[in-house]
Amino acid sequence: VSATQPITPVILSGGSGTRLWPVSRSERPKQFIALTSPHTMFELTLARVAGLEGSTAPIVVANAAHADIVRDQGGPDATVILEPCARNTAPAIALAALALEESDGALLVMPSDHVIADVPVFLAAIERARPLVAQGWLVTFGIEPDAPETGFGYIALGDELAPGVRRVARFIEKPDAARAEAMLAQGGHVWNAGIFLFGARAFLAALGAHQPAMLAAARAAMAGAAREGSAIHPAADAFAACPSDSIDYAVMERAEKVACVPVSMGWSDVGSWDSLYELASKDMDDNALHGAAHAIEARGCLVRSDGPAVTVVGASDLIVIATGDEILILPRGRSQDVRKAVAAIAKRTPAA
Amino acid sequence: VSATQPITPVILSGGSGTRLWPVSRSERPKQFIALTSPHTMFELTLARVAGLEGSTAPIVVANAAHADIVRDQGGPDATVILEPCARNTAPAIALAALALEESDGALLVMPSDHVIADVPVFLAAIERARPLVAQGWLVTFGIEPDAPETGFGYIALGDELAPGVRRVARFIEKPDAARAEAMLAQGGHVWNAGIFLFGARAFLAALGAHQPAMLAAARAAMAGAAREGSAIHPAADAFAACPSDSIDYAVMERAEKVACVPVSMGWSDVGSWDSLYELASKDMDDNALHGAAHAIEARGCLVRSDGPAVTVVGASDLIVIATGDEILILPRGRSQDVRKAVAAIAKRTPAA
Numbered sequence: 273v274s275a276t277q278p279i280t281p282v283i284l285s286g287g288s289g290t291r292l293w294p295v296s297r298s299e300r301p302k303q304f305i306a307l308t309s310p311h312t313m314f315e316l317t318l319a320r321v322a323g324l325e326g327s328t329a330p331i332v333v334a335n336a337a338h339a340d341i342v343r344d345q346g347g348p349d350a351t352v353i354l355e356p357c358a359r360n361t362a363p364a365i366a367l368a369a370l371a372l373e374e375s376d377g378a379l380l381v382m383p384s385d386h387v388i389a390d391v392p393v394f395l396a397a398i399e400r401a402r403p404l405v406a407q408g409w410l411v412t413f414g415i416e417p418d419a420p421e422t423g424f425g426y427i428a429l430g431d432e433l434a435p436g437v438r439r440v441a442r443f444i445e446k447p448d449a450a451r452a453e454a455m456l457a458q459g460g461h462v463w464n465a466g467i468f469l470f471g472a473r474a475f476l477a478a479l480g481a482h483q484p485a486m487l488a489a490a491r492a493a494m495a496g497a498a499r500e501g502s503a504i505h506p507a508a509d510a511f512a513a514c515p516s517d518s519i520d521y522a523v524m525e526r527a528e529k530v531a532c533v534p535v536s537m538g539w540s541d542v543g544s545w546d547s548l549y550e551l552a553s554k555d556m557d558d559n560a561l562h563g564a565a566h567a568i569e570a571r572g573c574l575v576r577s578d579g580p581a582v583t584v585v586g587a588s589d590l591i592v593i594a595t596g597d598e599i600l601i602l603p604r605g606r607s608q609d610v611r612k613a614v615a616a617i618a619k620r621t622p623a624a
Numbered sequence: 625v626s627a628t629q630p631i632t633p634v635i636l637s638g639g640s641g642t643r644l645w646p647v648s649r650s651e652r653p654k655q656f657i658a659l660t661s662p663h664t665m666f667e668l669t670l671a672r673v674a675g676l677e678g679s680t681a682p683i684v685v686a687n688a689a690h691a692d693i694v695r696d697q698g699g700p701d702a703t704v705i706l707e708p709c710a711r712n713t714a715p716a717i718a719l720a721a722l723a724l725e726e727s728d729g730a731l732l733v734m735p736s737d738h739v740i741a742d743v744p745v746f747l748a749a750i751e752r753a754r755p756l757v758a759q760g761w762l763v764t765f766g767i768e769p770d771a772p773e774t775g776f777g778y779i780a781l782g783d784e785l786a787p788g789v790r791r792v793a794r795f796i797e798k799p800d801a802a803r804a805e806a807m808l809a810q811g812g813h814v815w816n817a818g819i820f821l822f823g824a825r826a827f828l829a830a831l832g833a834h835q836p837a838m839l840a841a842a843r844a845a846m847a848g849a850a851r852e853g854s855a856i857h858p859a860a861d862a863f864a865a866c867p868s869d870s871i872d873y874a875v876m877e878r879a880e881k882v883a884c885v886p887v888s889m890g891w892s893d894v895g896s897w898d899s900l901y902e903l904a905s906k907d908m909d910d911n912a913l914h915g916a917a918h919a920i921e922a923r924g925c926l927v928r929s930d931g932p933a934v935t936v937v938g939a940s941d942l943i944v945i946a947t948g949d950e951i952l953i954l955p956r957g958r959s960q961d962v963r964k965a966v967a968a969i970a971k972r973t974p975a976a
Contacts, residue, residue, distance in 0.1 A: 579932060580947070586955055593949075597933065609921070616935070
């Protein structure tokens, strides 16, 4: 294994994106929608690593229900692993790692629904991680925090292993506000963004050590997989039997050789309408308008319509999201409450 | 002319209702929409006087463009005068008065887009006015004010002519806030609601004295009218030549024998979404919800949809009005700004 080990981008597309309802729906979640640019976040994720030296065609791990969208947006080169059911990130990554086990390529695991504004910084961080990956380390990329966010897990950084690469001291679950403030003030803590780089065999070895049932189920699912062009359909029964867990819980928090590359690259998980407002370009009154959206004497509003024309008059700091069949209105800063709307609507229309 | 002179309800339906956009549109203005009850305000206006003793079938004066709606909602007995163009209230009333000139019936003139909660009080006020009408007085009904409204004209009350009937001292244009406060504090001032009772010949005599050109044009329009069942189509050229003016300016402020019956009858002109909120029944959180409208941790909101489902989360004191093609959002208390939205939309879509 050398420092120029080929890297395969592994795009995880399992999220359902309910926090961006009503635009993001289970049949077309946020990664497949052009929310932040004329391109979808899924497309941006693929494009981001096109310039990475020594990279191969990507692997996409997606919900089988999204096969058509992935084919449309994924380009002709991608291998697509279509999960017959959702089993969280550790099994999804295991499927991709098994596809690369023989060649022992490296996996650059990336969620499909993040935005990274400064791609060269990201690519440079990958280069810093490469020598460690060649030595069997599991590397995570940690986002330098600029606010005491309570919606992310954190990573406490330990000793420097190489220039710009730190040992992970420990993973920290989503903190309360006081804890988040303290970590921001103290320094040495970064956000866990779910972006990883590791060799296929190193990951599978750690998975086998800590989650043997998960590895066995994933192996059985891939052994029994049906292949159809560039699409891989893992065996449904075997994969259904796989325990469900995140890579953080299942592997990263337990493995020995876990490193972190801290990076500041204009990252956002576009996790809410509030974060989309922060990312959006705004007019002179700080309104972010998209589609058939109009503001009159309004300030600080995010207004987006793919459906009826929306006119906001004289209001401040509102989020208004309209589709052809649903309209959501809430104050800025409360966009985590979208889940309450989604829950209420699920109750109203059990079939939806 | 006796105190039991027959009364013909004359319903004026010329308003365009743009202040209740986007529900109220020029092709179906607010009087023809069920905004305050399962019945439209036009229907409620007709029903209001059904129990009036000695009343005849009504006359409706409407925009020719609304002929079908008036036929649907007006009932089989109404005579419908279809104006070929809008010339304000004085000419509209003149057309109806000319239709009643020969019999010298009394006209009970009522806008079609008001709400009166306490109909028996209104009917009793009409009875108080009748003897004066028989003596040739032009009677207006003045609403006892309960707030310093600046959106209405006021009437200063003079001497008592009969129990509950006052001479009109003068008409006062829409006041500024200070003037409105002063009139409310002082007493003896009522809102001019545009509701009148007078004999056909008394009105036409006053019109002839003060607006001879208007009377002549209206007379020519009715002389040349085409009749089609219960519909009357005044001659278009003659009516187009008629000066345009309100009954207040053209007649009431100039005539000699003008009386006012002050009345407190739960009147509203439903002149804005704010006033509709005041009229509406509300839930425990003071939300008024109509149609596909849902509120979660929201307070004091008016939410109405005839189109997509609307969900308001965590917002206070908002007005949200959705139709299939337009959505309007503004804070409560600013609903007079609807005209700004209408003007902006007219600019966007000159054809609309």
